[in-house]
Amino acid sequence: MRYRNIAAVAVSTAVVASLAAACSSSGGSSSSGGSGGGGGASGARGPITVVQGKDNSNTIPTLTQMWNSTHPNEKVTFKQQSDSADDQLSDLQQHFQAKDPNYDVVSVDVIWTAQFAAQGWIEPLKGQYALPTDALLPATVKAATYAGTLFAAPSSSDGGLLYYRKDLVPTAPKTWDEMIADCKKATAGMGCYAGQYANYEGLTVNAAEAINTAGGVFVKEDGKTPNVDTPEAKKGLDFLVNGFKQGYIPKDAIGFKETESLNAFQTGKLLFMRQWPYGVSILNTAGNSVVKGKFGIAPLPGLTADKPGASSLGGHSWAMSVYGKHKATALDFMKFSESDAVQKFLLTQASLAPVTTALYSDPTLVAKAPYLPVLLQSIQNAVPRPVTPFYPAVTKAIETNVYAALQGQKSSEQALKDLQAAINSAASGGG
């Protein structure tokens, strides 16, 4: 009697669990995931929700007021995600996989565009959703393009800059060799040069800059055939590997992310630093900054004096979800965020570099942010990281192998060979 009860309970449990699993999996695939035109004609207007990462500089109230005052029937609501890029990516993936109609416009990092486009989650910006791109920086437009079509509207840009101590080094070095020669001007206890070399996305950024500056590439134009096992790429990687071996990159830089490297420069422990532009205001205002007024900004040093170093393109774009209901409003919002008024506001309030070429020579903006001309040069010489729908796996392959090479666990030849094989596997769909 006892065992019959137990058996009955067990069987009903198993039946319930299997039914639930079977029902939900068939339910998921039966709804159509069609892209392009579905879900709303060009006249679909109404309130929209815009999703972005944490608003550290309090730009949302002003932007909301600017838009809502001119669009009373199509009010915008901003939704903020976590501060961490990985969490933002997971959040977007989950909502897209669940086909959530409440996410109308989402902010995508430049490295996520290819992935989202290939998954069919974001609307291609052509035909009724076309967006003019002539006034925009070409590098930003290229980063938002996949398979020849524009998939996102660039909204802010970013590039790597060389910060240097102008009290010790009056003119910034233009080549790697000049910078290494300048190392002897470092005072006691000061490291020479550092970027971000911890095992995370920042390492891909720095490795890409070194390899691209030396003339190498990670992948060919198609975005998935690796071509990294070349002498040029080895030269680029060796610049970083030799840095650790010969000592012009300090040993503890192996754990540096943006915060740690900025902190080292801020407390006078670095002569040269590769960093995003956001550091400028921090170095000038922070309490423990010993470099106030003593540092300068320059484009990254190149291999030869005639061409500056390639920086990795950063920045964000707005993308339109295919599951949203009010796509015409979404398109207008994306155009609104590329307007001069909004771009100027984002620069002054949040130090986000504009995507409109003309604004970089606007006198009032340059007065507020003197690094703008240098940043323009950096972005014009920027190379996007590999544009591939398998970007998470590709960046993991780069991080793991470059990190091993920097620590001396394998030679740079072996690292590049392994990286080639790993990108091949990643681009075939392997984790």
Next chain:
Amino acid sequence: MSHMQSVPGGVEQEALAEEKELVEGYRPEKGRKKIATGEGRLAFFLVTPTVLLLALIVGYPVVKAVISSFQKDRGLDTATGFFNQGGGFAGFANYKTWLLQQCPAPGGGTVKCPPGTLASEFWNSVGFTLGVTIVAVALETVIGMIMALMMHKAFKGRAVVRAAILIPWAIPTAVSAKLWQVIYAPSGVADKILGHNIIWSEKWPARIAIVITDTWKTTPFMALLILAGLQGIPDELYESAKVDGASAWQRFWRITLPLVKPALAVALIFRSLDTLRMYDLPAILTGGANGTSTLSILVVKQIQSGPNSASALSTITFIFIFLCAFVLVKALGASIMPRPAAKGR
């Protein structure tokens, strides 16, 4: 239970299922009176809603994960550059990727997973997870035992000490991970105290850092469980042992240890299962970098690239932890259930 930290859905529920099985594995002694039929039926109806709820929360994710682990992830249609729907039957391909290191090669077929792919880290991860569990749990047991013996003695302020010892356990893991990150910062507190500039983000220092932080955080839990066991030992045993001339060490080895074994075994099994599926501490402290990825971290990283492959890894983790639990219970299990002969001396 607050110690079941936030490993996403499937893995946490699988571990919950194992602990449930441990408890239900208990069989009553023979010769017990059968429950009368009326009571049995009432019991059945009272228990069924809970079982159904557990089936929904525990059973459904487990079954769904196992089903999806046999399906293909979305693949790229190379002609158009867009992903297809995926979901076709993949057989054991996902499992082979992890266990046999078979990664897809361009143009079909498989190749040994090259360094830099997530799959290549699987066996290292297994080794690291096991290593952390063995070392950390051993340390926690020894230190926890010492703390429990100290707290067992009556002294002034004992209640305050007992409360204070719980503080590391009470701080959320995310907060303690961030605290210890500051301690391990380059030229930070740890370096100053040790007088040496250790680069904590390298492989072995990072692993030692994780063991230290985990031990700091969960030794109070072990200490409390062992203390509960200690308080069940009657004082007369010690007094008569002292009269018989037993030394302190003999009293510990012959009286304390055997009688505290049930509580110790429970604590050991709980802590081992918890550490085997640890996610939050290494994820926040090191990001899983440089050989400090546990299996749960690999699962979460894989979800971004291919959820069905992540389900396969999740199922492998479940089976692995189940086997470890089985071995542990077999090794310690004889002392969990009080023998009938122990009653009455």
